Amino acid sequence: MNKPLKAMVIDDHPLQITLLKQMLLRNGVDVVTFDNADSAIAYAKDVYIDIIFCDLQMPEKDGIDMMEMLDHIDYQGNVVLVSAMELSIVTAVRAMCETFSFEVLGKLLKPYEEQQVIDMLTLARREPEKVSQFDQCFDVQDQEFLLALREGRIKNYYQPLADAHTGEIIGYEALARWFHPTHGVLPPDSFLSIVERCHLSADLFDAVFSNALNDIKHHGLNQKISINVDHDNLEDCDFASQFIQRCCENGISPDRFTIEITERDTFQTSAALYKNLLKFRMSGVTVSIDDFGTGSSSLEKLAQLPFNELKIDRSFIQGLVNDPKKKNIVLAICALAKSLNISVVAEGVEDEVTLQTMRQYTIDVFQGYYIDKPMPLEAITILN
CATH class of the missing domain: 3.40.50.2300 (Response regulator)
Structure with a gap:
């Protein structure tokens, strides 16, 4: 008993x-x-x-x-x-x-x-959940991650993006995972500090982008792919041109991709930033502002930069059903986005009730554990 x-x-x-x-x-x-x-x-x-x-x-x-x-x-x-x-x-x-x-x-x-x-x-009275592999902390060295990049052990997991009205999978967000020989599959929390400390953001992006190109070209990944980009990438004035060139070299249209810029990044506008984002938009690449509402100068960025997609941060979505303040914030964000002709994505949708609420708010796309967690390419192939 x-x-x-x-x-x-x-x-x-x-x-x-x-x-x-x-x-x-x-x-x-x-x-x-x-x-x-x-x-x-x-x-x-x-x-x-x-x-x-x-x-x-x-x-x-x-x-x-x-x-x-x-x-x-x-x-x-x-x-x-x-x-x-x-x-x-x-x-x-x-x-x-x-x-x-x-x-x-x-x-x-x-x-x-x-x-x-x-x-x-x-x-x-719930039994405490067992700590998953992704919740564990590992003591990994900078040199280990550098070697993993060089040996191609940074792989992509893909989290589905679904049409909010039909539920159809219309795309995936590419998320980096480190396939460690001892610790198994490690999430970004295990290595992002190394990326920042060793100035490896360009190398990490290249690994994720290369994986995505290969998966589209050779493994039947047919839907649109979203990739996260940080400020360091966008300060390279040739970043967009090289991205578009690599798409063309692989026979893949650039409009198959979405570039997600994290709103938490406290970046300053610059000629390089404008140049890259404009080249992306003119080539059909979707430019998305990620984690909207969590960083600084959100409205200023919307006014200045050529975004055509906005991702509402999960902190506003989770618990929204029972929180009038969150409801009003999300309603205001949706109204603003629609007035600017910007598509809206809701992150962190984890149950049917939240999804139905999002549909009432004219969300275009949703993402979260209700549809599926990030998964390796093999799992997507099986599901398809």
């Missing part, structure tokens, strides 16, 4: 404590209660708690202070944010806790509904 969950309730209102405690006891949970953050922290230091229900509005040290204190003691359990305050405040507190030691399961709005409490307990 499973051991009962141990819960903590922190609230300065005795009635609210009693109501929530009764709900938890009815669902087989052991409960301790506190009316202030200091007493709760003193207890949590010595006794493991599976789930903490914490009110945000309390005198003296409030729920925000409590979140910080839990992180300081390296609390490893789950937290539910309890509040009658407006949703945007609760959402902001949850965002604040993203890097903390514990997991915020969700929010419990006052007055309590028992089903919401049960839902939170169900989440807390």
Whole structure:
């Protein structure tokens, strides 16, 4: 028989404590209660708690202070944010806790509904997920990555892009993976710091682009391919010309490609940047602004540079269904893009409800785990 969950309730209102405690006891949970953050922290230091229900509005040290204190003691359990305050405040507190030691399961709005409490307990009872290979950290050396580039061990994985209205796969985003002889397939987080430190962005792009050309030409990859480009690439005044030339040498039309420029890059406009983007557009290459809304001067870049696609960052898409503020932001982005005749891609679509919402917002293309995760070329061949 499973051991009962141990819960903590922190609230300065005795009635609210009693109501929530009764709900938890009815669902087989052991409960301790506190009316202030200091007493709760003193207890949590010595006794493991599976789930903490914490009110945000309390005198003296409030729920925000409590979140910080839990992180300081390296609390490893789950937290539910309890509040009658407006949703945007609760959402902001949850965002604040993203890097903390514990997991915020969700929010419990006052007055309590028992089903919401049960839902939170169900989440807390989940078996912890095994750490995937992609979540592990490996100590890899710069020289190892240089050798991998030279030996062709940087391969492409491809994540599908689907038409938001029909669900048809219309393209793939090419994503670099390092096939390491000891550690297996490593994601970009394992080597991007090496790329930056050793100024290898041109080499990495060349590897991904070469793989894509080869997969289109020899392995039946028929859909449009998106490739990420950073500022260093675009500062090479011959970058676009060489890209287009290589397409022509391989008998592949440049319009088979989309160039994605990460919005997080704090680049400055320059003659080389304009030249490259204009040459891409004039050759039929789609120029996309990636991770839109997460970087600096988004609107200025839209006004100045010849983008014809915009990818809304996943941070705005995930959780959007239950977050009015995110909904309004995405609606505004879509309206702006449509007024500028720019195609809109939604990243991070992970369920049917989110997809249907995106369709209502006139999203053109969607990407995310709901359709599929990044996969090797062999998997695409099997699916096709």
